[in-house]
Amino acid sequence: MSLCFCSNLKPSILFPESKFRWIQTRTRPVSFTKLIQTKYSYRGCIKAVGEEIGVLSPDDSLSERNPVIEEEPVPETEVNEVENGVASVVAEGKAQTWISKSENKEKLDEEDENASRFKLRNGKEVFEEKAYLVGVACKGDTEDSFGIEESLKELAQLADTAGLLVVDSTYQKLSSPNPRTYIGSGKVSEIKSAIRAFDVETVIFDDELSPGQLRNLEKAFGGDVRVCDRTALILDIFNQRAATREASLQVSLAQMEYQLPRLTRMWTHLERQAGGQVKGMGEKQIEVDKRILRTQIGVLKKELESVRKHRKQYRNRRVSVPVPVVSLVGYTNAGKSTLLNQLTGADVLAEDQLFATLDPTTRRVQMKNGKEFLLTDTVGFIQKLPTTLVAAFRATLEEIAESSILVHVVDISHPLAEQQIEAVEKVLSELDTSSIPKLMLWNKVDKAEDPEKIKLEAKMRNDVVCVSALTGEGLDEFCNEIQNRLKDAMVWVEALIPFDKGELLSTIHQVGMVERTEYSEKGTLVRAHVPLRFARLLTPMRQMCVS
Numbered sequence: 001m002s003l004c005f006c007s008n009l010k011p012s013i014l015f016p017e018s019k020f021r022w023i024q025t026r027t028r029p030v031s032f033t034k035l036i037q038t039k040y041s042y043r044g045c046i047k048a049v050g051e052e053i054g055v056l057s058p059d060d061s062l063s064e065r066n067p068v069i070e071e072e073p074v075p076e077t078e079v080n081e082v083e084n085g086v087a088s089v090v091a092e093g094k095a096q097t098w099i100s101k102s103e104n105k106e107k108l109d110e111e112d113e114n115a116s117r118f119k120l121r122n123g124k125e126v127f128e129e130k131a132y133l134v135g136v137a138c139k140g141d142t143e144d145s146f147g148i149e150e151s152l153k154e155l156a157q158l159a160d161t162a163g164l165l166v167v168d169s170t171y172q173k174l175s176s177p178n179p180r181t182y183i184g185s186g187k188v189s190e191i192k193s194a195i196r197a198f199d200v201e202t203v204i205f206d207d208e209l210s211p212g213q214l215r216n217l218e219k220a221f222g223g224d225v226r227v228c229d230r231t232a233l234i235l236d237i238f239n240q241r242a243a244t245r246e247a248s249l250q251v252s253l254a255q256m257e258y259q260l261p262r263l264t265r266m267w268t269h270l271e272r273q274a275g276g277q278v279k280g281m282g283e284k285q286i287e288v289d290k291r292i293l294r295t296q297i298g299v300l301k302k303e304l305e306s307v308r309k310h311r312k313q314y315r316n317r318r319v320s321v322p323v324p325v326v327s328l329v330g331y332t333n334a335g336k337s338t339l340l341n342q343l344t345g346a347d348v349l350a351e352d353q354l355f356a357t358l359d360p361t362t363r364r365v366q367m368k369n370g371k372e373f374l375l376t377d378t379v380g381f382i383q384k385l386p387t388t389l390v391a392a393f394r395a396t397l398e399e400i401a402e403s404s405i406l407v408h409v410v411d412i413s414h415p416l417a418e419q420q421i422e423a424v425e426k427v428l429s430e431l432d433t434s435s436i437p438k439l440m441l442w443n444k445v446d447k448a449e450d451p452e453k454i455k456l457e458a459k460m461r462n463d464v465v466c467v468s469a470l471t472g473e474g475l476d477e478f479c480n481e482i483q484n485r486l487k488d489a490m491v492w493v494e495a496l497i498p499f500d501k502g503e504l505l506s507t508i509h510q511v512g513m514v515e516r517t518e519y520s521e522k523g524t525l526v527r528a529h530v531p532l533r534f535a536r537l538l539t540p541m542r543q544m545c546v547s
């Protein structure tokens with residue numbers, strides 16, 4: 001994984017440390033990636049279980065992937081020859097050859113190992129760093145929230161999506177997080193041992209760390225171990241996946257805002273190099289960096305504004321044909337894009353990874369009765385969603401406030417479906433969507449343990465439809481339900497449409513529900529349910545009808 005906090009900044013200014021190199025990628029304009037550092041220390045596995053401390057492997061498959069590399073065995077015959085001292089010169093020569101051969105072999109092995117750790121993710125080559133996950137369960141956490149083990153499992157999924165290799169994880173129960181290091185000092189030592197044993201390159205915390213905690217932990221773990229938190233990980237995934245200009249700008253903005261208070265560590269090496277003689281130099285430089293970052297943030301905000309303006313113009317043009325808009329919202333991986341693809345034949349990326357979709361996609365759904373509506377797919381939500389990301393994506397998400405109906409897609413086969421529903425509702429409440437009618441869609445019923453029971457339960461509730469976006473089961477029922485609800489959200493109109501406005505009549509048929517049409521000398525008298533926005537367009541013709 002490349003943790004690209006400030007991907008738009010010049011390397012020479014902000015990241016002078018030699019361990020970072022800069023890479024030009026196709027979708028990421030500039031990013032920095034840690035140079036591969038190869039170590040040849042003995043690697044083993046440790047597991048520690050204390051009274052209050054549990055160690056878990058987030059996923060069995062992850063432990064299998066944990067590479068335990070044995071030390072290179074010395075070839076017996078070669079050693080014997082040297083040890084026997086048959087011909088010392090030759091033996092020495094042989095020994096030398098063997099040493100250089102063995103060094104070469106080590107080097108080649110290292111290269112092989114490193115080469116195999118480059119993985120293709122979203123069309124980009126990502127170096128698969130070894131990651132160790134850490135969580136904290138606070139006593140005040142409510143029972144109905146995600147449990148620590150589940151939260152760590154989700155973190156492991158996030159790490160995997162980002163292209164990291166999770167070697168193990170641990171958590172600690174605390175009454176409250178340690179203000180200095182987030183976890184207790186005993187836990188810090190335990191993680192240090194794990195870092196050595198697994199040759200860990202990145203330690204990821206399940207909660208957002210303060211800049212001070214981040215710094216102290218990096219100091220405590222020492223060496224080249226990178227410490228990051230859930231927020232940085234999610235930001236990195238978004239960065240890897242941003243495909244459009246708007247998404248890239250949104251993510252860069254969120255990353256910079258996240259990075260601004262965390263710049264401190266970048267320049268401490270200056271003071272170290274100068275033997276402490278230029279004390280304060282680092283501090284001055286941090287101020288310079290912060291100023292540069294603030295300027296960059298300002299530039300990004302302006303650029304984002306202009307991209308959004310452009311999109312709004314495009315949307316307004318779309319609004320002129322008042323087809324009702326139905327938006328899909330829901331937890332990441334719930335199946336929103338699969339549903340959009342099934343209903344519209346779209347080709348939106350849908351895969352078993354978190355945050356497959358970042359940009360809203362809208363497609364027309366043609367129903368069997370000839371009616372149509374627009375279906376919009378949106379970015380998925382997650383618990384502990386970084387605040388900087390909510391802010392950056394607010395404008396994209398605010399579009400859903402213009403929908404006629406919100407469909408909350410739920411992966412009903414997920415063991416934490418209820419908690420996921422809660423997390424989504426929390427974000428929705430922040431987006432002021434209370435006035436929009438909502439329909440809950442229990443998806444992946446084919447995957448549920450007891451599909452019949454789930455279907456029965458859904459039938460008993462009038463706000464839920466049960467489907468399988470993958471197999472297509474229940475999709476007709478879903479469309480009918482949308483149709484009924486759209487009708488409820490429409491207004492009744494009687495309008496006299498002049499013959500020269502024939503296109504309006506066909507739009508009424510397309511987006512509304514026509515009850516009756518009569519032809520007169522002045523035009524066509526139509527009685528129908530139409531969307532509110534469209535009813536407004538018809539105002540002059542409605543008046544003609546009254547007169």
Ligand SMILES: Nc1nc2c(ncn2[C@@H]2O[C@H](COP(=O)(O)OP(=O)(O)OP(=O)(O)O)[C@@H](O)[C@H]2O)c(=O)[nH]1
Pocket residue numbers: 330331332333334335336337338339349350351352353354355356357358378379380381443444445446447467468469470471
């Ligand atoms: N068994 C089963 N799998 C499904 C169903 N719907 C979606 N999936 C799978 O669930 C995974 C996630 O689906 P997506 O459509 O990408 O989910 P999403 O909600 O768009 O996810 P994000 O874009 O990450 O928010 C994919 O592997 C789908 O094939 C379903 O009804 N049944």
Ligand SMILES: [Mg+2]
Pocket residue numbers: 336337338349350356357377
């Ligand atoms: Mg999606």
